[in-house]
Amino acid sequence: MAQRAWHVYERFLVSNASQITALESSLRSITYILPGRFKDAEIAGEAIYAGVHLLGMYHDSVLFKIVYSRRDKGTDSLVKQARDELAGDLPKMSLHARYTNYWRSSSRMYRSAALMLMMIEATQLLIEMIARRKTRTHAWDIIVGIETLKALLRLGLVRASQDRPVIEPCLPQREIDPSLLEKRATTDLDTWRGERTGITHRSLHTLMAPKNQPSSEEPDLYDYLLSHTLTDQDVAPPARLVRTLQGTIGSAAESLWILRPLLYVLALRKWGKRDFKPYVLSISMELFARFLRRRSFYLPYDDATKLPVPPMSSVSLMLSMLGIENSFFDWVAGSLSNTDPRYQLTKPISSVERDEWTARNRSLWWYLVRGPAWYNYTRPKIQGLVRRTENKRIIGIFGSIAGEYLPLVDDYYYYTAT
Incomplete structure (x- = not known):
């Protein structure tokens, strides 16, 4: 039933x-x-x-x-019928969806851990709100429990993905236009159905503009074909879109990033949200994890000697032209330049890695609404803005909404957690 x-x-x-x-x-x-x-x-x-x-x-x-x-024998009738009624071509699956769907399909441990992690992240603020209303003295214990469970689940994702870093969100997201699932009035000449897949596609003649149609209104056939072009990453095995953790340094960097929220919460419970110690501890761990992650991709010294000799940097060339020979200056110039071949290894190999690293780097902005930075700088700025706009007609509405969130950020941890 x-x-x-x-x-x-x-x-x-x-x-x-x-x-x-x-x-x-x-x-x-x-x-x-x-x-x-x-x-x-x-x-x-x-x-x-x-x-x-x-x-x-x-x-x-x-x-x-x-x-x-x-389309196989295990596909239920609902899915088969819905696929047969799709209007138009299917959108190309994003690399993030390919990667996360691969591990979800191939690893039961990954699927369970990812689903539980996303459910916890969706309800953690609600759990904290209820906890602070029911048992305020033990609210931090509940938050510590949530962060402990999240850390264990992330470590499980690392193990399930064969020692690869956690990619968030760890499950495929909605990337399709829901209107694709709606039936449209089309003729048999406007579409064709693949014999192997059974998927309905648009005929190319539907993209050709009529002779009496102005050129400015012609469908962009080039963009349509380009959107269906496969790149080398589209045909690569999904597991190769993210590299494994590089040795002990890479594992230490990922473990530090995973354990940072838990250690931060433990420090908050001991010293409080206004103390500098939890704030400095958290941001130091995050920056150190980022440094270790980059260093883990550098080749060992024995392998690095096999790389081609890098070209002289512009700074070193200028010093040489001026007749200045100093090993320290040359070392500084080499450190600031990107001519070292090993530097190429620190770049992401796919958009999946790039988006994840960008998201982690962008999370540093959250420190403006945490701890001493929030109470001593950001909160007074927002409070002053609310006071200046409270008598304005339209801007005052947004100012009042921002003002209502000030005590919530003060009271609840998960409003600014990542």
Whole structure:
């Protein structure tokens, strides 16, 4: 009975994908303006947000299965029917989706750990809010428990992916236009169906502009074909999109990055949010983990001697022209230049690695809303902005919303956690 009910809901989702996506977006937007509107509004808003997030994760899995699953005997009738009714060509799967879907499909441990981690991240703020209302003295113990579980799950992801760094989000995300699942009025001449896959594609003549159509309104056939072009990364095995951790240094860097939130929470519980010790400890660990990650990709000395001799840097060349020969200056110039062949090894090999490293580097901005930086610099700035705009008509609305979040950032850890 329950399975039949889920099938009915999935059919409803397939038939109304665009409307459900718009409803999810609207509910998320509403939760941003709820805090301060009534008593316990922040808990109500976070409960709605967490529920929509969890439901959206389920929707993502259903839509991904419909669009990208293979047509085999194990495919259920709902997926087969929905794929047969897809309007137009399927979008190319992103590299992130290829990588995460590969490990989700090939490793049961990865699938379980990734699903549990994303569920915890979706509900952790709501759990903290309830904990601080029910048992405020033990709220930090609950937060420590959450961070401990998250650290264990991330370490499990590293092991399940055969010693590769954690890629977040660790499951495929919604990357398709839900309107693809809606039926459209098309003729048999406008589409053709593949014999092997059974997927319906647009005919190329639909992209050709009529003779009486202005050139400015012609469909961009080049962009259409370019969007279906495969690159070397598109055909590479998914596991090779992210390199394994390089030796002991690489493993230490990833472990330090995974354990940093837990150690930060333990320091906050001991010294408090206004103390400098947790703040300095956390940012030092994050920067050191970043340094170790880059150093782990450098070749050992024996292998480095086999590399070609790098060209002279512009600074060293200028010093040589001026007749200045100093080993220290040459060392500084070589360190600042990117001519060392080993430097190329520190660059990401795919967009999956690049996006993950960029996200980790960007997370350093969160330190502006944590600890002493928040109380001594950022909070006074925002509070002053709220006071200056409180009598303005339109700007005052946004200022009041920002003002309602100030005490929430003061009280709850997960508003600024990463």
